[in-house]
Amino acid sequence: MNTFNDYKEQQKPAWCPGCGNFAILSTLKKALLDMNIEPHQFAIVSGIGQGAKLPHYLPCNFFNGLHGRSLPVATGLKLVNHELAVIIVAGDGDCYGEGGNHLVHAMRRNVNLTLFVHNNEVYALTKGQASPTTLTGKLTKTQPFGNPSEPLNPLALAIALDCSFVARAFSGASGLPFLQEIMKEAINHKGFALVDILQNCVTYNKKGTFHWYKDHVYRLEENYDPGNRVEAFRRSLEWGDKIPTGIFYRNDRQTCEQRLPPIQETPLVNQAVFSLEAGQEVHNFY
Amino acid sequence: MEYTIRVGGEAGQGLVSIGSVLSKMLSRSGFHVFAHQDYMSRIRGGHNFYQIRFADFPVTASREKIDVLLALDMDTVDMHRQDLNTGGVIIYDAAALDSPLSGQEFFDVPFARITEEKNADRIMASSVAVGVVLGLFDLDIDLFARIIESTMRKKGEEVIAKNIEVAQAGIDYVKKNYADSNSHKVVRPMTKDQMLINGNQAIGLGALLSGCKFYTAYPMSPSTSIMEYLAHNAPKYGLIVEQAEDEIAAINMALGASYGGVRAMTATSGGGFALMTEGLSLAGITETPIVIAEVQRPGPATGLPTRTEQGDLFFVLHGGHGEFARVILAPGTPEEAFYLTNKAFHLADKYQIPVIIQSDQYLADSEWTFPDFDTEDLHNEDFRLRHQALQEMSSYKRYALTDTGVSPMAIPGASRHLVAVDSDEHDEDGHIIEDAATRIAMVEKRFHKKMPLIRQEIAPPAYIGHQQAVAVLVGYGSTSGVLQEVCSHLAEKYRIGMLHFNEVWPFPLLEKFDYLTLLKQAALTICIENNATGQFASLMRMETGFEFTVHINKYDGRPFLVDTLLGEINEYLQRL
Numbered sequence: 001m002n003t004f005n006d007y008k009e010q011q012k013p014a015w016c017p018g019c020g021n022f023a024i025l026s027t028l029k030k031a032l033l034d035m036n037i038e039p040h041q042f043a044i045v046s047g048i049g050q051g052a053k054l055p056h057y058l059p060c061n062f063f064n065g066l067h068g069r070s071l072p073v074a075t076g077l078k079l080v081n082h083e084l085a086v087i088i089v090a091g092d093g094d095c096y097g098e099g100g101n102h103l104v105h106a107m108r109r110n111v112n113l114t115l116f117v118h119n120n121e122v123y124a125l126t127k128g129q130a131s132p133t134t135l136t137g138k139l140t141k142t143q144p145f146g147n148p149s150e151p152l153n154p155l156a157l158a159i160a161l162d163c164s165f166v167a168r169a170f171s172g173a174s175g176l177p178f179l180q181e182i183m184k185e186a187i188n189h190k191g192f193a194l195v196d197i198l199q200n201c202v203t204y205n206k207k208g209t210f211h212w213y214k215d216h217v218y219r220l221e222e223n224y225d226p227g228n229r230v231e232a233f234r235r236s237l238e239w240g241d242k243i244p245t246g247i248f249y250r251n252d253r254q255t256c257e258q259r260l261p262p263i264q265e266t267p268l269v270n271q272a273v274f275s276l277e278a279g280q281e282v283h284n285f286y
Numbered sequence: 287m288e289y290t291i292r293v294g295g296e297a298g299q300g301l302v303s304i305g306s307v308l309s310k311m312l313s314r315s316g317f318h319v320f321a322h323q324d325y326m327s328r329i330r331g332g333h334n335f336y337q338i339r340f341a342d343f344p345v346t347a348s349r350e351k352i353d354v355l356l357a358l359d360m361d362t363v364d365m366h367r368q369d370l371n372t373g374g375v376i377i378y379d380a381a382a383l384d385s386p387l388s389g390q391e392f393f394d395v396p397f398a399r400i401t402e403e404k405n406a407d408r409i410m411a412s413s414v415a416v417g418v419v420l421g422l423f424d425l426d427i428d429l430f431a432r433i434i435e436s437t438m439r440k441k442g443e444e445v446i447a448k449n450i451e452v453a454q455a456g457i458d459y460v461k462k463n464y465a466d467s468n469s470h471k472v473v474r475p476m477t478k479d480q481m482l483i484n485g486n487q488a489i490g491l492g493a494l495l496s497g498c499k500f501y502t503a504y505p506m507s508p509s510t511s512i513m514e515y516l517a518h519n520a521p522k523y524g525l526i527v528e529q530a531e532d533e534i535a536a537i538n539m540a541l542g543a544s545y546g547g548v549r550a551m552t553a554t555s556g557g558g559f560a561l562m563t564e565g566l567s568l569a570g571i572t573e574t575p576i577v578i579a580e581v582q583r584p585g586p587a588t589g590l591p592t593r594t595e596q597g598d599l600f601f602v603l604h605g606g607h608g609e610f611a612r613v614i615l616a617p618g619t620p621e622e623a624f625y626l627t628n629k630a631f632h633l634a635d636k637y638q639i640p641v642i643i644q645s646d647q648y649l650a651d652s653e654w655t656f657p658d659f660d661t662e663d664l665h666n667e668d669f670r671l672r673h674q675a676l677q678e679m680s681s682y683k684r685y686a687l688t689d690t691g692v693s694p695m696a697i698p699g700a701s702r703h704l705v706a707v708d709s710d711e712h713d714e715d716g717h718i719i720e721d722a723a724t725r726i727a728m729v730e731k732r733f734h735k736k737m738p739l740i741r742q743e744i745a746p747p748a749y750i751g752h753q754q755a756v757a758v759l760v761g762y763g764s765t766s767g768v769l770q771e772v773c774s775h776l777a778e779k780y781r782i783g784m785l786h787f788n789e790v791w792p793f794p795l796l797e798k799f800d801y802l803t804l805l806k807q808a809a810l811t812i813c814i815e816n817n818a819t820g821q822f823a824s825l826m827r828m829e830t831g832f833e834f835t836v837h838i839n840k841y842d843g844r845p846f847l848v849d850t851l852l853g854e855i856n857e858y859l860q861r862l
Contacts, residue, residue, distance in 0.1 A: 011717055040702045045542070048709070055706075056717050061698035063545050064708040064718075065538065066568050072535040076542025076550065077698075079526055080500055084546075084699040105531035262524040269547040269697060273668045274497040275523050279661045281491055285481040286314065 002033055011056045020171040020199030020210070021051055024118060027176050028087075029058055031183040042085035045074040047099065049091035049125050051118030051199075068098025071106045071115070075256075078111050080268040082257045085114075085187060092119040096132040096152050107163040107192055111256045114186045114193045117154065118171075120201040121208055128204035135207075154196050155236035159229060159249050164191030166232065166249040170217045171199045172210040178219065178245065185247060191255050198243070213243075220246035227251070287472060288341035290349050291419060294366055295358025298330040300412040304356065305336025306653075307416050307437075311429045312340045313482035313655045316475045320345040320767070321653040322845065327507070327591040333361050342475040346619070346654070346767030350849035353470070354422065356415055360385060367391070375470075377418055395459060406452045413449040417456020422464065423472045427454050481656050485649035485764075488620035489579050490515035492627025493551055494523055495664055498577070500543035500550040502528045502536045507591045508647035509553040509581035533558035537565030541574045545707060547670055547697035549631055553579035556598045557588065563605040566640055570610025572707045573685070573693070573732065575634035575641075575669075577627070582646040584843045593843030594648035596763055596816040599825065602642045603791055609729070611736045613641040613744075614791035618766025620654050622788050628664045629789075633743060635669040637736050638695060644790075646816065648845040649764035671696040679703060683714040687727060691735030741792040746799035751783020757810040757859060760834065762787040762822050765814055768846045775852055780859055783808075787822070793829040802830055810858060812836040816845065 007029040015021045032042070039059040046052035048067035055062035061084075065073050070088045078086045088095075095103055095117050106113065122140075123129040129140050130147040133154070137146040158166040165186055169179040179197065186193040198217065200210050224246065226232060232249035257263060262271075291308060295301045302323070309321040317340040326332035337352070339345050351371045357363045357378040367376060370391055380386040380394040387394075395418050397411040404410075416430055430453050438446050483491070490512045493501065501516045503509065517527040526543075530536035536552045543550040554562060559580045569576045580602050584595035602614055613633050617623035623645060630641040671694045676682075679694075682703035686693045693714075698705040706716030711728060713719045751758070751773055757780060761769050766786045773784040785801055787794065796802055805811050813823040813834040818841040823834050836858055840846055 014718075038702075040699060040704060043698050053718070056708075059704060061705045062707065062716070063542065063572070064706075064710065064716075065541070065572070066564060066709055069534065069538040069565070069568075072530065072538035073542035073545070075528075075535075076500060076502070076539035076544075077546040078542075079528065080543045080546035080548045081697075081699055101531055102535055105535070260526055261521045262526060268499050268524070268526060269700075271499070271524055274666045275494075278494045278523050281494055281519065281523075282481070282659050282661060285483045285487070285491075286479050 002036070002038060004029060004033060007033065007039065007058045009057050009059050013057050014053060015050060016202050018202040019050070020120065020201070021054065021118060023171045023173070023176055024051070024116070024179070024197055024199065025054055025057055027180045028116070028183060031180050031187065034180070035184055035187060037085055042087060043077060044087050044089055045070045045077065046089045047094040049094045051089055051091040052094055054089045068094055068102065070094070071099060071102040071113070074113050075106065075109065075111050078113055079257065079260070079263070082112065082263060083267050087187065088113060088115045090115065090117050091124070092117060092121060092133045093123045093131040096154055100132070104161065107158060107161040107194070109256050110164050110192050110253055112190055112192070114189070115195065116183070117194065117196050118199050119154070119196050120199040120205055121151070122201050122204045124201050124204055153236065153239070154194065155248055156233060158194050159233045159236055162229070162251065162253065163194055163249070164251055164253050165189040165193035165247070167193070167195045167247045168245045169195060169197050170213050170245050171197050172214050174214055175217065175245065182247060189250065191253055216241060217243045217245050220244050220248070288339065288343070288345065289354065289423070289470065289472070290337060290339045290352045291354040291356065292335055292337045292352045292366060292369070293356040293358070294333065294335035294362030296331050297326065297328055297334050299358045300409065301334060301336050301358055304412045304415050305338060307430070307433055308419060309338050309653050310433050310482055311416070312338065313480045314432065315425070315429050316479060317341065317655070318344045318480065319482060319653065319655045320347060322348050322648065323651045324844070325592050333365065335362070335366070342473070347771045347848050348845070350847045354419065356419065359383065363387065375422070377415070393464060395456070400455050400459060401452055404448070404452050404455055406448050410449055410452045413453045414456040417453035418460055420453065421457035421460030422470050425472070427457060478657070481658065482653050483620045483656065484651055484653045485617070485620050485623050485645050486511040486581065486651070487515050488623035489553070489627050489643060489645065492624040493577070493631070494519060494525070495661060496628045496631040497549050497666055498525065498551050498631065499548035500526050500540060501552070502530050502539045503552050503554060504530050504533045504536050504558060506555045506558045508583055508650045509555050509579060511650065512553045512579060512581070533561035534565065537562040537576070537578070538568070540576050541565060541569055541572070544574050544576055545698065547672065547700070549575070549635065551577040551579070553581060555581050555583050556585050556601065559598065559602065559605065567606035567608050567610065568709050569640040570606060570608060570612070570732070571709055571711070573638040574707070575638050577630045577634050577641050577643065579643040579645060581650050582644065584841070590843040592647065594646045594764070594816060594845050595841060595843060596646055596821070597818070598644065599790070599821040602644055603825070609733055611637065611639045611733055611740060612791065613639065613740060614644055615641065616644045616763035616788050616790050617649065618763060618786055618788050620649070621656050621659065622766070623649065624659055625663065626788065628666070632665050632667065633740065637692060637740050639736070639740070644763060646764050648816070669695060672700050676701045676703060684716045685712060685714045685728070685731070687714060687731055689735070690739060691731040737792060741795060744789045744792055744794050746794045747785050747787040747801055749783055749785050749799070749801065749804065751777060752781040755781050755783035755804070755808050756862065757782045757812070758805055758808045759784040759812050759814060759855065761814045762790055765816065765846060768848055768851055769814065771848045772852050772855060776855065776859065790822070790825065793825065802832060805832055810835055810862060812838055812855065812858065814838045814846065814851070816840050
């Protein structure tokens with residue numbers, strides 16, 4: 001049986017003390033433990049950013065690839081081995097900026113993947129420039145007169161694209177049990193799942209602290225219906241004084257894997273490496 | 287005996303279907319065929335042509351002069367009539383083109399009227415045209431029937447029967463109306479049916495027979511027909527073909543699939559390869575096997591989308607930041623494309639590197655005939671660690687340091703061993719490091735240890751010709767066919783040879799074949815390239831110090847044709 005200690009890795013996290021990443025990491029470990037998913041039964045795909053270093057800090061299969069490119073790598077991996085749980089860990093710059101095109105098409109394609117976005121509203125690894133979710137007007141070294149752009153609303157974008165599972169959580173202490181539940185729901189969901197995790201940045205986001213978020217986030221009501229896409233879109237527009245968290249939207253759209261005839265029975269990776277019948281294809285050229 | 291047929295017209299007039307039926311028909315009746323296509327980047331209109339050369343001896347390139355011009359519009363007549371050989375014929379429909387032409391080379395065939403008289407759909411005028419060519423060469427309707435029965439199976443018996451009927455009407459029309467109906471008589475060679483295949487199909491077939499299980503690409507001319515071929519065959523052979531949102535996604539998806547444990551491939555042209563270079567570098571540091579076909583077209587940028595050039599050699603050689611091992615294979619014929627695709631998968635897996643198959647529009651779209659591809663000659667070996675062998679290992683490190691630089695490549699999820707891969711510089715476990723000692727060990731592993739072993743696998747260039755040649759023609763990639771023809775023409779008069787490289791990086795060693803001595807003995811060495819700057823000649827100089835005496839470069843977006851190249855080389859030979 002697994003214990004929390006089985007998910008301990010020798011590597012020491014390279015994060016700032018007080019970073020929200022620590023809480024996300026320990027919550028992910030707890031969620032995996034709850035679900036009885038052992039280290040070799042899943043893989044984490046990540047790109048580049050502070051959050052993207054996460055797979056180094058728990059025992060797992062991982063592909064820590066390029067900035068913004070985690071989704072296509074995860075797509076290839078999942079399609080050849082759909083029995084492996086594939087989780088993507090990305091940051092707001094990584095996933096909403098550099099990898100924005102991949103995000104749009106991952107939602108459309110609907111491969112059974114789980115995407116956790118560590119959204120701290122800033123580029124932290126490159127030392128504090130505006131990210132796609134940075135608030136308008138924020139002063140940074142590369143936006144010295146204030147960020148001129150409006151922030152992206154990832155949830156509204158996802159719901160507009162009929163993303164199969166759309167949720168928001170908060171990584172402060174008070175939000176962690178709920179984050180853990182949402183993570184489990186997201187991993188269990190059959191289809192592409194986006195969980196936008198609000199996170200502080202102790203170094204580069206002095207406004208979005210744990211305290212600030214704690215005072216502003218609330219949970220979607222008990223009787224909220226995540227099957228109502230129009231209502232989900234309406235709620236995704238709420239931001240500012242009160243920020244809803246929870247599962248905004250979910251649907252049971254067919255997954256990409258379900259539409260691919262070669263993998264209806266056996267994962268591609270477990271099929272014969274070389275097909276003997278393919279040799280007959282030569283005859284079709286006569 | 288040899289003849290060249292050119293079918294010309296606007297895009298959308300059915301010239302590709304006429305051309306492809308003709309080349310299939312001729313190859314399946316035992317003729318040797320070489321067909322190439324010249325088309326504009328548009329769906330309707332413009333001017334395109336499909337040229338088919340057939341003979342009773344092997345043909346490997348296109349001629350300048352033609353014997354039959356099948357003109358579907360007036361532009362075709364105007365642009366190509368000067369290429370007609372003496373005794374050649376121009377077939378056209380005077381009524382449809384509304385322009386009767388005088389001259390003994392013109393043969394007016396009322397395609398539209400014949401089609402109408404037979405109560406056939408207008409589109410079947412193409413079959414009348416095929417019939418006319420059959421009639422002209424006194425070939426049998428059965429040849430056409432065989433092709434049409436297989437290609438039109440889905441359309442039903444009635445459509446097939448109608449097409450055969452109108453083609454027969456075309457034959458009858460020639461017999462009745464063509465003044466000199468014996469002038470183009472051919473004798474079918476006694477050889478068995480030939481297979482007919484183009485460069486892109488050969489790459490697709492090679493991938494299929496090499497166990498490729500995941501193919502992903504973003505459509506880009508002239509590479510797209512590889513994806514069309516594989517997508518068509520995907521359900522039959524358990525292959526996943528996924529169209530990516532862009533080339534960046536394509537290469538990353540293929541790398542994810544390869545990491546997952548299957549052979550994966552992508553293809554593109556120069557512009558798409560530009561987007562892939564980031565992922566190419568990722569394949570380099572993560573040591574993830576991948577095969578990339580780069581089917582060139584003239585650049586820069588959008589360039590000439592449907593035409594040909596060999597302008598990306600240095601690009602695929604140097605594309606991707608950082609230093610890492612790679613292999614570049616440059617097939618000269620569809621047969622080489624088939625076997626080299628197999629070799630690409632083999633080397634990619636064996637050394638855990640990216641392997642690039644570099645082709646171009648000319649090879650991609652050219653159809654060649656071959657007696658057979660022997661699947662026994664394929665080399666298929668599984669280099670991944672899976673099943674029991676993996677489970678029984680006491681410990682596992684993805685980047686374990688070894689004498690060869692090649693570490694065991696396990697499949698994630700197949701055992702309790704974890705497979706950790708990183709784009710950052712990493713240690714044997716796949717974790718991020720920054721210390722100098724580990725960095726040095728990893729660079730040596732990835733490059734200095736692997737590269738000499740890979741270089742041993744590279745085949746020397748092929749040499750055909752005189753052993754003490756005074757003149758040697760040199761090329762790489764798609765120029766092989768035209769060099770062969772030119773060389774065999776000149777061999778009657780000169781001590782000449784041709785040297786063709788189809789594995790260009792790492793540059794072939796001299797141990798297996800000392801091509802350098804051969805070149806140094808020749809008074810005239812001509813490097814023939816389909817580009818403006820002579821990239822292959824530069825590579826030769828970089829790697830061996832050898833300087834060619836003459837360079838012939840063609841950068842008009844068109845392939846070399848036998849007669850023009852022959853003329854040009856002859857001039858140099860006469861000055862010897």
